[in-house]
Amino acid sequence: MNTDRTVISVKFNQDQSCFTCCMESGIRIYSVEPLVEKCHFDIDLVGSVSHCEMLFRTNLLAIVSGGSYQKFPDDVLLIYDDFTKKVYFGDNFCIIYSGCSIKER
Secondary structure, eight states: OOOOOOEEEEEEOTTSSEEEEEETTEEEEEETTTTEEEEEEEHHHHEEEEEEEEOTTSSEEEEEEEEEEESSOTTEEEEEETTTTEEEEEEEOSSOOSOOOOOOO
16 A cells, blocks of 8 residues: 555545545545545555646546546546546647546536
8 A cells, every 4th residue: 555645636526525536546536525434445546646637526427537646648638427436538648747636527
């Protein structure tokens, strides 16, 4: 298990009720009020992550790998469903992502 807790990025969801913390050791998701950790995804599941956004307070996450312990290339955008524990969409582009954002339609 990786104990490196270096924070790579922090991103709030659309209504600012939660935020994701992307770290060298995975992802942690926090609720703002009260400030508590809701869940986490360790390095074994997602590797180190440079960008992650949660769709409102749903189980859908947009994830881009990055950092020292990447499990996926940094040109792949993953949409992960925590309820089913599956990646529903993974797309490979010829660019390196500098961020990600998801919206409800």
